Amino acid sequence: MSEYTVVGQTVARVDAVEKVTGAAQYGADVHPPGMLYGKIVRSKHAHANIRSIDTSEAEKLPGVRAIITQDDVPSGRRVFATDKVLYLGEPLAAVAATDPDIAEEAAERIKIDYEVLPVVQDVIEAIKPSAPRLHGDDTKDGPNRREISGQIRKLSRDKENDHSDEMSKLEAELEAYPDEVYYNISAESHTEAGDVEKGFAESDVVVEDTYVIPRVHQTYMEPHVSVASADSSGKITVWASTQGPFAIRSGIAGTLGIPLTQINVIGTTMGGGFGGRFGVIITHVPAVLLSQKTGRPVRVQMTREEEFTDGRPAPGCVIKLKTGATNDGRILAREALAFWDSGSVSGASIGSTIRVRGVYKIPNLKVDAYGVHTNKSGTAAYRAPGAPQAIFAGESQLDEIAERIGMDPVKFRLMNMREEGDAVPAGGSEPKVGYKETLEAVADAAGWWDREADENQGWGVAVGDWTNGCGPGGVYVSVHEDGSARIFHGSMDITGTDTAISQIIAEILTVPYESVTIRRGDTDSAPYSTGSGGSVVTFTMGNTAKLAAEDAHQRILELASERLNTNVDDLELRDGAVHIVSAEQPKSISLGELAAYSLSTTGGPIVGKGSFARQASTPALAAQIAKVEVDPGTGRTRVLKLVASQDVGFAINPMAVEGQIEGGTVQGYAWAMMEEMQYGEEGNINPGFVDYRVPTSADLPTVESVIVEVPAPNGPYGAKGVGEPPITPTLATMANAVKDAIGIRVTELPIKPEKVVDALKSNGHGA
Amino acid sequence: MKSFEFYEPTTLAEASRLFAEAHAQLLAGGTDLVIGMKALTETPESVISLQKIPGLTGITTEADNSISIGAMTKVREVEVSGDIQQHHTALAEGASEIGSIQIRNLATIGGNIAHASPAADTVAGLLVADAQVDIASANGERRVPIDELFTGPGQTVLRPGEIITRFRLPSPASGSHYIKHKIREVMDLAFIGVAAAVNLDNGTITDARIGLAAVAPTPIRATEAENLLNGNAPTPELLEQAGEAAAAGCSPISDLRCSAEHRREMVDVLTRRTLQHALERASA
Numbered sequence A: 001m002s003e004y005t006v007v008g009q010t011v012a013r014v015d016a017v018e019k020v021t022g023a024a025q026y027g028a029d030v031h032p033p034g035m036l037y038g039k040i041v042r043s044k045h046a047h048a049n050i051r052s053i054d055t056s057e058a059e060k061l062p063g064v065r066a067i068i069t070q071d072d073v074p075s076g077r078r079v080f081a082t083d084k085v086l087y088l089g090e091p092l093a094a095v096a097a098t099d100p101d102i103a104e105e106a107a108e109r110i111k112i113d114y115e116v117l118p119v120v121q122d123v124i125e126a127i128k129p130s131a132p133r134l135h136g137d138d139t140k141d142g143p144n145r146r147e148i149s150g151q152i153r154k155l156s157r158d159k160e161n162d163h164s165d166e167m168s169k170l171e172a173e174l175e176a177y178p179d180e181v182y183y184n185i186s187a188e189s190h191t192e193a194g195d196v197e198k199g200f201a202e203s204d205v206v207v208e209d210t211y212v213i214p215r216v217h218q219t220y221m222e223p224h225v226s227v228a229s230a231d232s233s234g235k236i237t238v239w240a241s242t243q244g245p246f247a248i249r250s251g252i253a254g255t256l257g258i259p260l261t262q263i264n265v266i267g268t269t270m271g272g273g274f275g276g277r278f279g280v281i282i283t284h285v286p287a288v289l290l291s292q293k294t295g296r297p298v299r300v301q302m303t304r305e306e307e308f309t310d311g312r313p314a315p316g317c318v319i320k321l322k323t324g325a326t327n328d329g330r331i332l333a334r335e336a337l338a339f340w341d342s343g344s345v346s347g348a349s350i351g352s353t354i355r356v357r358g359v360y361k362i363p364n365l366k367v368d369a370y371g372v373h374t375n376k377s378g379t380a381a382y383r384a385p386g387a388p389q390a391i392f393a394g395e396s397q398l399d400e401i402a403e404r405i406g407m408d409p410v411k412f413r414l415m416n417m418r419e420e421g422d423a424v425p426a427g428g429s430e431p432k433v434g435y436k437e438t439l440e441a442v443a444d445a446a447g448w449w450d451r452e453a454d455e456n457q458g459w460g461v462a463v464g465d466w467t468n469g470c471g472p473g474g475v476y477v478s479v480h481e482d483g484s485a486r487i488f489h490g491s492m493d494i495t496g497t498d499t500a501i502s503q504i505i506a507e508i509l510t511v512p513y514e515s516v517t518i519r520r521g522d523t524d525s526a527p528y529s530t531g532s533g534g535s536v537v538t539f540t541m542g543n544t545a546k547l548a549a550e551d552a553h554q555r556i557l558e559l560a561s562e563r564l565n566t567n568v569d570d571l572e573l574r575d576g577a578v579h580i581v582s583a584e585q586p587k588s589i590s591l592g593e594l595a596a597y598s599l600s601t602t603g604g605p606i607v608g609k610g611s612f613a614r615q616a617s618t619p620a621l622a623a624q625i626a627k628v629e630v631d632p633g634t635g636r637t638r639v640l641k642l643v644a645s646q647d648v649g650f651a652i653n654p655m656a657v658e659g660q661i662e663g664g665t666v667q668g669y670a671w672a673m674m675e676e677m678q679y680g681e682e683g684n685i686n687p688g689f690v691d692y693r694v695p696t697s698a699d700l701p702t703v704e705s706v707i708v709e710v711p712a713p714n715g716p717y718g719a720k721g722v723g724e725p726p727i728t729p730t731l732a733t734m735a736n737a738v739k740d741a742i743g744i745r746v747t748e749l750p751i752k753p754e755k756v757v758d759a760l761k762s763n764g765h766g767a
Numbered sequence B: 001m002k003s004f005e006f007y008e009p010t011t012l013a014e015a016s017r018l019f020a021e022a023h024a025q026l027l028a029g030g031t032d033l034v035i036g037m038k039a040l041t042e043t044p045e046s047v048i049s050l051q052k053i054p055g056l057t058g059i060t061t062e063a064d065n066s067i068s069i070g071a072m073t074k075v076r077e078v079e080v081s082g083d084i085q086q087h088h089t090a091l092a093e094g095a096s097e098i099g100s101i102q103i104r105n106l107a108t109i110g111g112n113i114a115h116a117s118p119a120a121d122t123v124a125g126l127l128v129a130d131a132q133v134d135i136a137s138a139n140g141e142r143r144v145p146i147d148e149l150f151t152g153p154g155q156t157v158l159r160p161g162e163i164i165t166r167f168r169l170p171s172p173a174s175g176s177h178y179i180k181h182k183i184r185e186v187m188d189l190a191f192i193g194v195a196a197a198v199n200l201d202n203g204t205i206t207d208a209r210i211g212l213a214a215v216a217p218t219p220i221r222a223t224e225a226e227n228l229l230n231g232n233a234p235t236p237e238l239l240e241q242a243g244e245a246a247a248a249g250c251s252p253i254s255d256l257r258c259s260a261e262h263r264r265e266m267v268d269v270l271t272r273r274t275l276q277h278a279l280e281r282a283s284a
């Protein structure tokens, strides 16, 4: 029996009814009277100088109310491109009209005179001396060619092991221009611990490979949308589909030079985010500018195609990785060189390259990562940003080592996993985390130890680690005369966090879950709240809610002590009433009675306040096993079994936790097997769901989730953030299963049928 | 979407007259047309619905087992029809591959064919059924064999004002099968599509027909391969030769979905497999 009554139980989500009945109000449901329709005018080239923008023909169109360009941005902060565009779909202007078709036609009528420039879309091409330079001399302080080519040469020494000669070709080209400065490098990150050279020298087995991971889109169901309304006093209201209303408020204020308190952001129900819904400029700022200019509310809503050309997807990358181990299975050294495709601006999660370290004791580690500019839109977070890419490389290579030394992949991982008290590379020591418990749990649940495989079937395992973030938050809780409680806060709920917060409040106030309701405020009314990303909400707002409930609890006991003429220390809140602990005659008073009484006291109504910002989080592990069958004739892979375990600390709502595990695992599967933003001469060539494939339920068996609970010291009831970890191992899980099935190591995702057929052919198999 | 005039004629003659005008488009289920109009790749000035014209729907079987399918018949109806499943299995299987059930309840077989996508999922099944296409206009009627209907991607021999009314499937084969090469299990477009139909006469293949989709500018028959098969007993070697001949006879392109080479290889692999299935059905 659990010591808790509400947390740890599966309960229906607080928003279940409004979602199921269609009553939930999404961004595109917002329609203030007099609303105009905005349309963003986008570059038709991936790289070009802009000679002129002529809006005169568009202005003549009846129904057009405003056309804005960068000249209309009073703060001068870059909202629209002016003299140069760096990617297909980059915003150049925006139109507001009385009808969406008119807005679209007006956008078409705006004449833009381009001087087309050469395009570069591949990170390896982009760092070659011959590549077009996106930012001219802007990044002169970057590393020089000698440094990067030296790193490539060092990693390429053991060339026989590397299946791709891409890197050596690159090295030769870089050598030809030894002293020139790099231009398309947007950022760099370097980490070193121990001595990798020594580690490789002491290794019995050294494996080296180059992994290529494509850019993928978060493909949330609801495209970006915002409705802005500027009133005559200058007050601005924005209905925004966003993960972080407070971040949008400060973003708009900063971009447009408007005082914070002049902006109210109302977060609308969100059709998914996955990290991609924090952008300020994408729709919110143009909507505000158009509303300011027209004096009418304006909606700017992206189409799915615009999502692909001007969304902020997850970066692709090329990772060259080398690992050395002893024959008895100890990993001695690992070295990574990564080039992340950050698109036209910096910001790709290059720091996540360090995740090639995994949760293993690796005494010698060296990681060098670079962000590279290409003619694509910028990138943003996507569920554990950067981790799936790095972990794909790390966990794929671990299986290659395990194979060469003839060790079971699960045992090999268990043997190398860090343990409580081990030194952590970043400093400090390893906390108690269920690394081994989680991997053992998935192995047991999947039947790993007595696994069987027919011809062309195989099993793959991989693990991925991630640590939830933490942010500021505030929560109020009030207790009413009928004994019910009402929560008020400002965080967006994407994954069921309002449900978890409600459970925590109910637990502490000892009332049924059903008698707790929750209300989210806008930025004008609610206390400051962190954005809903980085798996922070249950950790942060859960802790905040706990504090608020405990504060209310305190007031409840105070009131009861007045009412029952007893010392607070003799009182206990249980089953929705305060009881005298040691009374010979049981005496109690209900929460409702206390709330009613409170209305006539000096101390006033029961209002609990919680405010919280920072606490150390504890890492979480996701471990997965897949069984697949590959058709060697067509190269298609069918998943027969997919089991996912995760150390979640404590599952406040097990059903919601399983939902996150399943969702993340499926997104990882999709990245491994089918998702990929493809680029042609002039930009993204699959901007829609016909050729950008996300899986449907027909593609997978039911994901079997296994919850492992090793409590996090600072989490509410021991809970860790659960949203992000499950996507991190799946890419490698799938690649490892395919390798086991047909002996083909796919290092370049996705694992499309054509790639498998070609690899089989070059291995001399064929259909 | 651009604005347009909308007509709902109740006779074929009226529809044909309206459709003969420049910049007119027919509306059947709308699952290709409306998407094109939203994407502005289709900007008709008038849209003429076929939905109020009687006699264009339904699947009827004649005494000789020949089957006639109205152009406005929903793809879902083709998929679930017992007669089609039994006598033209490849066509029923092709129909079942289109989009989702929701889409198949809107989409018509006439629209799938008239849209003339080389990747249309009912086309290979109609090719191996040796279907005839009935076409009507204000000037009268004509009948065209399905393999002469297409002239290029999105292009047919249909003249202004001509409307497809029915598909006639004369001689059922005793075994047929359709395979769609795709990445996603459902809701994917064909990387390639292969249908095969055969009769067996005392262990000898007769009337072999192979239909290929998305491997040439139009859907095609693999006649070389068919000739190899007819009059011979099915052996693994023969099927292999047929697969190779089918692959040699197509002219696929490389695009964002896959390379021409992969398409050609899949024609080889899947021709063998569809033939194998069709033969099993024929001998069952």
Ligand SMILES: Cc1cc2nc3c(=O)[nH]c(=O)nc-3n(C[C@H](O)[C@H](O)[C@H](O)COP(=O)(O)OP(=O)(O)OC[C@H]3O[C@@H](n4cnc5c(N)ncnc54)[C@H](O)[C@@H]3O)c2cc1C
Pocket: B025, B026, B027, B028, B029, B030, B031, B032, B033, B034, B035, B050, B071, B072, B075, B097, B098, B099, B100, B103, B106, B107, B108, B109, B110, B111, B112, B113, B114, B115, B119, B120, B121, B122, B162, B163, B164, B165, B187, B188, B189, B190
């Ligand atoms: C989500 C989705 C998934 C899809 N998946 C698939 C798939 O997997 N496989 C596949 O093959 N297709 C697929 N399609 C395409 C489409 O559903 C089919 O091609 C469908 O059969 C078209 O029929 P319709 O009745 O909707 O045609 P409409 O859109 O109404 O018409 C299409 C064209 O045909 C012309 N036309 C229609 N009827 C006639 C007639 N009787 N005579 C002359 N011309 C005519 C029209 O003028 C128009 O140009 C998909 C579409 C969607 C939206």
